[in-house]
Amino acid sequence: MRYSILLVLAFLLFSCEKKEDPIINSPNEPTLYFPPLNSQEWESASPDELGWNLLELDELLRYLERNNTRAFIVLKDGKIIVEEYFGDTILGTAAFGRDSQWYWASAGKTLTSVLVGIAQQEGFINIENPTAEYLGEGWTSLSPDKEQSIKVKNQLTMTTGLAYDEADLNCTLPACLAYKSDAGQQWFYHNAPYTLLEKVLENATGKELNEYTDLKIESAIGMKGQWISQGYNNVYWSSARDMARFGLLILNKGIWVNKEVLSDSDYYQQMISSSQNLNLSYGYLWWLNGKESIIFPGLPNAVSTQLSENAPDDLFAGMGKNGQFVEIVPSQNLVVIRMGEAPDDSLVPILFHNELWEKLSLVLRID
Numbered sequence: 001m002r003y004s005i006l007l008v009l010a011f012l013l014f015s016c017e018k019k020e021d022p023i024i025n026s027p028n029e030p031t032l033y034f035p036p037l038n039s040q041e042w043e044s045a046s047p048d049e050l051g052w053n054l055l056e057l058d059e060l061l062r063y064l065e066r067n068n069t070r071a072f073i074v075l076k077d078g079k080i081i082v083e084e085y086f087g088d089t090i091l092g093t094a095a096f097g098r099d100s101q102w103y104w105a106s107a108g109k110t111l112t113s114v115l116v117g118i119a120q121q122e123g124f125i126n127i128e129n130p131t132a133e134y135l136g137e138g139w140t141s142l143s144p145d146k147e148q149s150i151k152v153k154n155q156l157t158m159t160t161g162l163a164y165d166e167a168d169l170n171c172t173l174p175a176c177l178a179y180k181s182d183a184g185q186q187w188f189y190h191n192a193p194y195t196l197l198e199k200v201l202e203n204a205t206g207k208e209l210n211e212y213t214d215l216k217i218e219s220a221i222g223m224k225g226q227w228i229s230q231g232y233n234n235v236y237w238s239s240a241r242d243m244a245r246f247g248l249l250i251l252n253k254g255i256w257v258n259k260e261v262l263s264d265s266d267y268y269q270q271m272i273s274s275s276q277n278l279n280l281s282y283g284y285l286w287w288l289n290g291k292e293s294i295i296f297p298g299l300p301n302a303v304s305t306q307l308s309e310n311a312p313d314d315l316f317a318g319m320g321k322n323g324q325f326v327e328i329v330p331s332q333n334l335v336v337i338r339m340g341e342a343p344d345d346s347l348v349p350i351l352f353h354n355e356l357w358e359k360l361s362l363v364l365r366i367d
Contacts, residue, residue, distance in 0.1 A: 034078055034257045035245070037222040038222060042079075045081055047081055047082065050076065052081075053364075060356075060359040060360060061084055063355070064338070064340075065086045069343075070086055070087055070096040070100070070102060071086075071337065071338070071339040071340065072084045072085075072337065072339075073240050073244045073335075073337040074337075074360075075244055076334055078251075078333075083098075085098065098241060099239055100240075102324075103237050104235065104320055104324050105235065105320025105321035106321060106324075107324040107325060108234075108318070109194060109285040110246075110250070110285055113156060113271055113284045114261075115201055115212060115216065116156065117267040117271060119204055119205055119212075121263055121267070125152060129151060131151060131152055131155060131200060132147055132148055132150075134200040134204050139177070139196065140177035140178075141178050141179075149183045150162075150193075155193045155194060155200070156197070156275070156284040156285055157282065158189055158190060158194070158282060159183060159185075159186065159187055159278065160193040161182050161186055162177050162193055163177075163180040164188040164190055166178070169191050170195070172196055172232050177192060186300070187278035187282070187295050188295075188300055189295075189297035189298065191232075191233065194285070195233055210227050213225075216261065217246070217249075221261065224238065224239070224242060225239075225242050243337050244335055246326060247337060249262075250328050251330065251333065253265065267284075270283070272284075272286055272316045272328075278295070279294065279302060280292060280293055281293070283316065286316050287316065287317045288315075288316045289306055289311050289312070289313055289315040289316065290307075291306055291307070297348050308350075308353055309354065310354050310358040311329075312366065314329060316328055322340065322342040322343075323338060323340055323348075325337065332364065
């Protein structure tokens, strides 16, 4: 009898033990570090202890400064390895630091992509539904049947078929949204249909864009940015560290520590994979490296090259005007952030991006 009582007590003792938090990384993956919320604390490691090439790092930083960079961050396994800020009032440029705010430009499209995925997992949006279901009929100047064929997914993939010979490709008025081809039959980097995704989000969720961003992403990972209206566009502004937090969330497949921010793994995988056959280097508002062809912004046709021949093939990135980059390299457990002014006259500085990775690869000793 006494033995039976001991067994019962043992069972109760072990069954009441606190359960361990779920493991985020598989046993074969490095453990990611996540900085605490609402804190400036962020663990770091030196490039030297990782075996990086310090001479090449010095050259990279000089190159970045010459090319109007204001902030540059490299995370490895979530820890800060490189964090540099440029700008000197003596030289006529405003000092830039850890708390300075800067615009993401079109790199902010990646935030919108994640927000759409969250809204879909919450049942507010189905990306296979017509956009008119969320914006109402007459959001374009197309005939009703042509307009009805445009889905939210077409907005995510730049395949709405809307005319791209308009005077202002940012204009979201119905008069600016004319027919060019059937939805899904052309790829063109058209800002207006993208911008209207944000109105889709607001109408579907019943929450203003900044509020929904804060509720679903910012408060969950410690970001403190904001969307600011600029003409027809909404442009996201934050510090470089905030952008790095977002990159770390995406590196960990939408999970922050144990919190599933983007829990729909199918959507996540679709988001960072070729989303159509017209531009293989484009997912859901993310640019993809390592593909056999690409259509660059402003061009209607594909060319036989990849986003960056000097970057790892598995890189995917948010890329914005004047060289705003949030870049993820899963094979290296890297997040790379660049904020700054234009290094050249191109809309999105592709050549600068390729040169940056040529130099960064030497630092990382990537063959």
